[in-house]
Amino acid sequence: MDNLQELLHGFTIAVTVPHLVLMVVGVLLGILVGVLPGLGAPNGVSLLLPLTFGMQPVSAIILLSSMYWGALFGGSVTSILFNIPGEPSSVATTFDGYPMARDGRPTTALATAFGSAAFGALVGVILITFLASWVAQAALAFGPAEYFAVYFLAFASFVGMGGAAPIKTVVALALGFAIAAIGIDTVSGSVRLTMGVDELVKGVSFVVAVMGLFGIGELLVAVEEEFHARAVSSKIDWREVFRAVGRLPRHGVALLRSAAIGCWMGITPGGPTAASFMSYGIARRFSHRGRHFGTGEVEGIVSPETADHAAGTSALLPMLSLGIPGSATAAVMMGGLMIWGLNPGPMLFVDQKDFVWGLIASMYVGNIVAVALVLLTVPVFAALMRIPFVVIAPLIVIICVVGAYSVSNSYLDVVMMLGFGVVGYLFKKLFYPLAPLVLAIVIGDKAEDAFRQSMLISKGSLGIFFANKLVTCLIVGGIALLLLPLLLQLPRLWRKPASPATDAPVQERAII
Amino acid sequence: MGRTSTFLLSAAAAVLAGTMPALSAWQPQKPIEFVATAGPGGGTDNLARAVQNIITKHKLIEQPIVVVNKGGGSGAEGYVYGKASAGDPYKVIFGTSNAWQQPLVSKVAFNYTDLTPIAAMAQDEFLLWVKQDAPYKTAGDYLKAAAAGEFKMGGAQSKDTDEVLTRMIEKAGKVKLTYIPFKSGAETAVQLAGGHLDSHVNNPSESLGQWRGSTQRPLCVFSPKRLPQGPKVTATEGWGDVPTCVEQGLDINQYEQPRTVWLPGKVTPEQAAFYVDLMKKVQATPEWKDYIEKTSQVDTFLTGAELEKFIKEDLERIKQVAGDQGWLVK
Numbered sequence: 001m002d003n004l005q006e007l008l009h010g011f012t013i014a015v016t017v018p019h020l021v022l023m024v025v026g027v028l029l030g031i032l033v034g035v036l037p038g039l040g041a042p043n044g045v046s047l048l049l050p051l052t053f054g055m056q057p058v059s060a061i062i063l064l065s066s067m068y069w070g071a072l073f074g075g076s077v078t079s080i081l082f083n084i085p086g087e088p089s090s091v092a093t094t095f096d097g098y099p100m101a102r103d104g105r106p107t108t109a110l111a112t113a114f115g116s117a118a119f120g121a122l123v124g125v126i127l128i129t130f131l132a133s134w135v136a137q138a139a140l141a142f143g144p145a146e147y148f149a150v151y152f153l154a155f156a157s158f159v160g161m162g163g164a165a166p167i168k169t170v171v172a173l174a175l176g177f178a179i180a181a182i183g184i185d186t187v188s189g190s191v192r193l194t195m196g197v198d199e200l201v202k203g204v205s206f207v208v209a210v211m212g213l214f215g216i217g218e219l220l221v222a223v224e225e226e227f228h229a230r231a232v233s234s235k236i237d238w239r240e241v242f243r244a245v246g247r248l249p250r251h252g253v254a255l256l257r258s259a260a261i262g263c264w265m266g267i268t269p270g271g272p273t274a275a276s277f278m279s280y281g282i283a284r285r286f287s288h289r290g291r292h293f294g295t296g297e298v299e300g301i302v303s304p305e306t307a308d309h310a311a312g313t314s315a316l317l318p319m320l321s322l323g324i325p326g327s328a329t330a331a332v333m334m335g336g337l338m339i340w341g342l343n344p345g346p347m348l349f350v351d352q353k354d355f356v357w358g359l360i361a362s363m364y365v366g367n368i369v370a371v372a373l374v375l376l377t378v379p380v381f382a383a384l385m386r387i388p389f390v391v392i393a394p395l396i397v398i399i400c401v402v403g404a405y406s407v408s409n410s411y412l413d414v415v416m417m418l419g420f421g422v423v424g425y426l427f428k429k430l431f432y433p434l435a436p437l438v439l440a441i442v443i444g445d446k447a448e449d450a451f452r453q454s455m456l457i458s459k460g461s462l463g464i465f466f467a468n469k470l471v472t473c474l475i476v477g478g479i480a481l482l483l484l485p486l487l488l489q490l491p492r493l494w495r496k497p498a499s500p501a502t503d504a505p506v507q508e509r510a511i512i
Numbered sequence: 513m514g515r516t517s518t519f520l521l522s523a524a525a526a527v528l529a530g531t532m533p534a535l536s537a538w539q540p541q542k543p544i545e546f547v548a549t550a551g552p553g554g555g556t557d558n559l560a561r562a563v564q565n566i567i568t569k570h571k572l573i574e575q576p577i578v579v580v581n582k583g584g585g586s587g588a589e590g591y592v593y594g595k596a597s598a599g600d601p602y603k604v605i606f607g608t609s610n611a612w613q614q615p616l617v618s619k620v621a622f623n624y625t626d627l628t629p630i631a632a633m634a635q636d637e638f639l640l641w642v643k644q645d646a647p648y649k650t651a652g653d654y655l656k657a658a659a660a661g662e663f664k665m666g667g668a669q670s671k672d673t674d675e676v677l678t679r680m681i682e683k684a685g686k687v688k689l690t691y692i693p694f695k696s697g698a699e700t701a702v703q704l705a706g707g708h709l710d711s712h713v714n715n716p717s718e719s720l721g722q723w724r725g726s727t728q729r730p731l732c733v734f735s736p737k738r739l740p741q742g743p744k745v746t747a748t749e750g751w752g753d754v755p756t757c758v759e760q761g762l763d764i765n766q767y768e769q770p771r772t773v774w775l776p777g778k779v780t781p782e783q784a785a786f787y788v789d790l791m792k793k794v795q796a797t798p799e800w801k802d803y804i805e806k807t808s809q810v811d812t813f814l815t816g817a818e819l820e821k822f823i824k825e826d827l828e829r830i831k832q833v834a835g836d837q838g839w840l841v842k
Contacts, residue, residue: 046552046581050565143708144692184585184618187693189670191585191619198592198621202584322702332552334698339558341806343721351724408582408589449695456692457664457708 030070096300176440217424262310
């Protein structure tokens with residue numbers, strides 16, 4: 001009950017006219033940087049940071065966190081409309097969001113994404129409100145072995161189900177790990193796989209890889225397949241926005257499950273990216289329409305979006321209470337906290353009650369503001385889909401080139417992005433799955449670091465992954481998810497020796 | 513024109529001779545890029561943004577300043593970028609001692625000699641930290657316990673400042689430590705709080721919150737004398753109450769990490785002098801004092817020959833450790 005009282009006090013701080021104005025400004029700026037590729041939430045927040053040095057810490061964090069909410073929502077827009085994820089965590093949204101939008105239902109796709117994202121964020125905030133102190137303790141239990149186990153679980157939940165031939169999944173994963181290994185290795189400090197290109201020491205940025213693989217790759221396929229320029233005739237219907245949101249409760253199970261996965265990954269902290277992939281993977285396995293995933297399933301949008309926002313929101317908790325940022329944006333905000341003279345860590349909740357509870361209250365209000373603003377913009381964004389392909393295709397190329405360049409003002413990134421475009425095209429033509437590749441690029445090096453740190457601690461013994469209950473559960477869960485599809489196949493093979501080949505096209509389509 | 517430039521040159525010569533450091537002949541004519549050799553949110557990034565903020569607020573330059581992060585490859589990305597921008601006085605690189613340490617131990621495509629040193633502003637101190645409920649009260653106790661069983665020491669990055677210091681402790685204390693590298697000091701601090709490590713050597717700001725929250729405490733500081741008292745951190749203690757490591761029988765007199773500022777190579781002396789002067793002006797502002805205090809750093813300003821000397825001395829020390837460990841790459 002103490003927490004409730006504190007929260008009410010927080011509302012008196014957050015719900016004032018200047019702070020509401022800051023929220024609206026922050027959310028609008030956030031949507032803008034989220035929609036503009038290559039900018040993204042971390043960059044947007046760091047651009048705004050110097051402006052906040054003269055502000056009260058509470059006002060400053062409200063502005064920055066509102067921008068974060070806006071960017072999280074905005075990032076989904078380009079994923080759904082153009083297959084270009086603006087943030088690592090919105091990659092999984094493209095799997096079903098983009099097919100649905102191309103199918104002529106961009107309004108439904110966007111509204112569904114925003115609605116479930118808002119639900120995820122709400123669950124995240126409620127969790128922070130009531131379990132702040134407990135959660136802070138839980139996160140401390142995570143050492144390198146536990147981190148590795150979490151990443152392993154994410155890989156297993158996503159890879160195990162395999163729409164594609166298992167060997168192709170393995171190839172895609174291996175390529176992803178190789179790409180993630182480029183640059184300086186944290187554990188040994190040595191330079192790896194730069195192939196004589198000095199600039200590669202920085203590694204391959206996720207944005208560069210994804211813009212090429214998805215944006216350009218998809219474009220090449222489209223150019224080949226439908227040279228006759230076709231605009232998606234989408235009726236812009238205000239009512240559809242509300243209808244799509246109204247239909248969400250039908251997917252209650254998926255919503256709750258994804259929110260749980262998201263919160264858990266945000267806290268532990270596997271981060272929003274691992275959360276959205278894992279949630280998508282699990283939804284695909286357990287949904288009775290799992291086979292249709294990848295063709296524009298509502299649950300394929302609901303699951304990653306809910307988990308992404310639940311994780312993104314709850315990732316702020318370890319930042320405040322422990323000083324470990326759960327996401328890149330949280331890391332920037334933490335830098336801000338230090339400059340404002342606050343020290344993230346266990347004492348923040350004791351010393352800076354106004355700040356902490358003002359922020360938590362602003363999360364409720366800020367998310368409501370964000371979802372209202374973003375739903376209002378759905379028809380505008382959906383209208384973009386009516387633009388004919390001949391106009392939109394060059395635009396996508398420009399967006400990708402500018403986005404890749406702006407990551408670190410590097411021409412090499414543009415060249416690499418185009419290279420990834422060709423890889424993306426080949427993957428699609430040869431029915432290799434892109435998702436394991438992207439997942440390995442995004443969390444491959446983290447998983448590797450965690451594994452090698454564990455090995456340093458245990459002096460090379462794998463026993464460390466079974467050293468306590470927590471890590472054993474995670475590893476066993478991962479192995480189970482990995483083997484589940486095999487086990488499910490067994491009885492089916494037994495009963496129907498000659499399985500009908502009619503499934504094949506759907507499956508091939510579903511591996512995007 | 514000819515006459516003006518002769519005049520400028522002689523003015524620059526005067527600046528170089530050190531007679532009139534306040535007069536800078538060169539002035540920037542277009543926007544300036546501050547390159548932080550670290551990701552957003554890190555200590556180096558905070559410094560670059562604090563300096564940007566101070567310059568803008570006090571209108572120390574007419575031109576706008578943009579901060580870009582090039583933190584890939586433990587900062588190598590930013591230094592390589594600096595090297596590639598030789599002769600461009602509109603790129604200012606913010607880093608640490610890894611500008612000269614990294615080329616020693618990994619095959620990166622730059623050396624600190626490719627850059628023009630401007631200044632070392634602010635030094636971060638190092639302390640030996642243990643978990644709050646650890647049985648040892650002094651560095652001596654710690655070393656005794658570490659001699660009996662192998663301790664796990666965490667730190668940020670591999671073969672960087674934290675690991676160098678760890679190896680120095682091994683040598684001075686005659687113990688063996690298992691070094692586990694993490695991405696950042698903040699991550700390391702949390703690992704210690706969770707009991708996954710036995711100790712780390714974080715900077716004050718990286719573990720301040722943890723100390724206040726009673727999850728870990730410092731045993732000693734690697735500094736010739738105790739830190740300035742300042743306000744109390746916990747109910748009873750402040751930074752000044754932490755004994756020096758030498759006091760406690762761990763014979764490492766001094767180890768600190770400077771925050772460094774560089775220009776690309778091949779810039780003119782007057783361009784370099786302009787930025788030296790600019791950084792001095794930044795350091796004289798109350799906002800700078802505030803920044804130093806809030807991040808628990810030590811205010812210093814090394815430039816010119818003093819900075820050269822500092823780099824040489826630090827290099828000798830690192831070469832020693834790196835040589836012993838077999839890390840040297842060239």
